[in-house]
Amino acid sequence: MNLLSLFVAIPLLMLLGLWLSREMNQIRAVMVTGASLLLALSFGLLAAYLGERAAGNTAEMLFMADTVWFAPLNIHYAVGVDGISVAMLLLSSLIVFTGVFASWKINPLPKEFFLWFCLLATGVYGFFISIDLFTMFMFYEIALIPMFLLIGIWGTGRKEYAAMKLTLMLMGGSALLLVGILGIYFNSGADGQHTMNLLEIAQAGLPLGAQRLFFPLTFIGFGVLGALFPFHTWSPDGHASAPTAVSMLHAGVLMKLGGYGCFRVAIYLMPEAAQELSWIFLILTGISVVYGAFSACVQTDLKYINAYSSVSHCGLVLFAILMLNQTAMTGAVLQMLSHGLMTALFFALIGMIYGRTHTRDIREMGGLMKIMPFLGVGYVIAGLASLGLPGLSGFVAEMTVFVGSFEHSDTFHRVLTLVATTSIVITAVYILRVVGKLLYGTVQNPQHLTLNDATWFERISVVTLIIAIAAIGMAPFWISNMIHGSLWPVIEQLTK
């Protein structure tokens, strides 16, 4: 069996294991084993990938496998990875792993919760390894649907409304995407033999007319998931109602599906249209970056703050992708990684704090640092990563994006880049505001004085994420080079 297919097989086996489980400890055993395996597999893949590259393998995609699935429409189950997918797989595994520990005491219906959780993971992994448009889209949908149930059943607050809103808006995006993908399919292959294979489509190229039509559709389709302004409003409500691990997975990984899709499908397959139309989306994403940050400044619900912060940070991902040069795109992928990790950390911590104080309103909390120092320090680190402190991942990503964006010397790009850079100040404002209110100062509610600090399983989750954030932040060289080195096919497409 192909190495990559294991990424889909393991979550499926976990499903089976869960189905057979009878009690909580068995469920946990299955989940921890599976998630650890996936994490190990991701690191293994990373090692194997770097090994292949070091050995001089310059193929665009490695570890490829291809099986015909539905011959009449030329649909294949085709997989393969480059440095970007490897990075995304690593991110997914880290978040699945920590997500399991963050939902250690999920209640009610733990088994069902983890069933959907695994299904979601299957979709995510499948998406990142696919190089066939149809397979990709199928996994994409598999990842989206469980969200509805996960929020609707295990959520908090206006959960039905939030679940419905999130799912419908993302489905709206999928509809555009489906049209886009079909459009690409029917315009592919000059000799009447249409194909869904990304590499083949890119090789042959698409007619410019089709590109102009389908680029916006695919970009917006994926963009909805990447919190593209003005299609981002599912995010605050969705995140606010979602249970901890779901928020982590959703903001940490699913939103990356959007960025990855924009990059892999929209830009890679339709480079000419991307160059022509990028200005429209640059304006929208430029707005996202600043608008999200400003909105976050005045929110009072921890999850809303983080959701708007995600709008800003994910906006920067799409912004950087649209800069269409190697440095900025490297920055975009780094930003996906960095945002995935730190937002997962944020949501994990918020969930843990909420589980103790039963409120997410920062006005009702204060002085928590003294009561729960571990969670407090974790929150400060997440905050510092978010505001781009050197030594943590956010800095590396943002700086790469800004340096890359600055390579464009025309006024339009320059102005937008300058606008985007102001986000580093606004981010500092809302992060420090929350840290100051939530953790420092005096205790607002005397009942909080008796609360406990993090338990062991919560610590595993938090520490793993912090290590990952610090590792990227302190030694960015290797991962940045891996991504940088995988971008040549796109750059070649763009300069063709």
Next chain:
Amino acid sequence: MEYTLFILLLPLLTFFGLGLFGPKMKPCVAGIIGTVSLAIAAALAYFTAWDYFSAPRVDDVYATVVPFHVEWLHFTDKLHIDLGILLDPISVMMLVVITTVSLMVHIYSMGYMKGERGFQRYYAFLSLFSFSMLGLVVATNIFQTYIFWELVGVSSYLLIGFYYTKPEAVAASKKAFIVTRFADLGFLIGILLLSYFTKTFSFELLTSGDHSIFADAAGVTFLGGSVISWAVALVFIGCAGKSAMFPLHIWLPDAMEGPTPVSALIHAATMVVAGVYLVARLFPVYYFEAPEVLVMVAVVGAFTSLYAAVVACVQTDIKRVLAFSTISQIGFMMVALGVSGMEGHAGLGYMASMFHLFTHAMFKALLFLGAGAIIHAVHSNEMSHMGGLRRKMPITHITFLIACLAIAGIPPFSGFFSKDEILAACFEFSPVMGWTMSFIAALTAFYMFRLYYNIFWGKPAQHEHEPHEAPANMTVPLIVLAAITCIAGFIPFGHFITADGISYNIHLDWQVAGTSIVIACIAIGVATGMYRTGTSPVPGRLAERFRGVHTAAYHRFYIDEFYQFVTHKLIFGGISRPIAWFDRHVIDGAMNGLAWVAQKTSYAIRSLQSGQIQQYAFVFLLGTLIILVLVLYV
């Protein structure tokens, strides 16, 4: 000279060690680990200085040494962030200054912070700060400077907010971080512009004096200024933020909420001079490519210096007086750089600035540590709670007096020599600048002795506990720093550090020096008359007579209120809230509206699917009839 790497690594490892395992340690163990590790770093720094300056000069210049260098993050083939250590005269000097003051603060804090909650955390943060500051000064490229620039910013944030249960401290730490972050945005854009046109971050290339790397920028102008001028002006905004230049100075007085040793280390001796250091580091770029920006540096420095000196004259919190005095003195350093030329005697300002940076670090740290000892003794920052302490705290008194004399510019203390060189450079630049700075020097002498007399002379205030001298671990650093202050003026500074690197013999210009001594003595005399006894009616009458100015100066000319208005009313109230409202009601409203329309439409057409077979048959027949009619008759 690879061992210099350990000067950085030791504090870093100490930070991680104390950060991770500190809570499990006994407080005093953590303190000792921190102090010992810094003592080793300091010893290494002294050895580096000795090693470096004893090496033979090449072409009359001390060679630049890069003992360590790695690529850290790759952007493009030409642009990559490197981490490394660059040793040249100014960075070596800074290594000595930072490790010395930091070591003194480490020792002093053992006494000052004794019994405080979070003692281990305090030492961890001190180590983090020391590491960041050392990394900043040895940076080989401007992006490395930026990295450590942010790290010192966060260490400063953590230490100002050390007493995190105190709302003022939390607010002050937030303010310090955000104001400097705002300035750093300028710095970042400056770096981006500079590197876009020069295709390099490296200091060695930028300051090599080779004009060709700026060739790409030739002819590119924006609003009348060359693009390189804009870039370095933006970098200067970052410097102004860190070095608390007007109008970005507002964070520094508030930063005094942090523990006093921290104020001595970060907000007096080291971090706040980072801006001066960076301008000095990029001096050739300013001088050759953007001379008009250098004039701006001088003007900003002079104005800030004047403003801060005036404000310092009326403050009553002793740490605030010292904070404004710091701002004013940094203004002196900036002015000196701004008026400096490059070669030989013309480069006097540059040398003077670095000299003043050195001497100021020592005597200002001494002043703050002395103030700490006083605060420790009387449990208050207010002058009115002090008075007559000279007999109760003799060591603090003598060392504080030495520092006051030094900052006032009385020979043979170090401040006299460095300030005199600055004044000489200013007079050569323009008499107006010279007299302005002399006037500020007089103000300095006045407010410092106002402070001195109010603390140590006059009526003793009533105290719950009788004030007594600080313990040895606090007085020893005072004595060491006082000793340095006494002798540092005789260091042949021009031999080590000059703008062009070629040795320069300092000779006192007695005309300037004589004038400045006379001015300082007069100012001290006035302060003596007004404040020595503590009963003179003059200060009160003056305050009454110039009530408007006095009140305005006491409130720092309402700059803080202005910022408060801009941030809260304009940015929060005028931008953030409307955006948040717009998002919830317009954008999200549109989405909900869409859903609402879809739902209403469904309800409206629901009756068509009634499930009644008769109705379906009727509609079916009707439809068929209509089609028939259409087909036959149209």
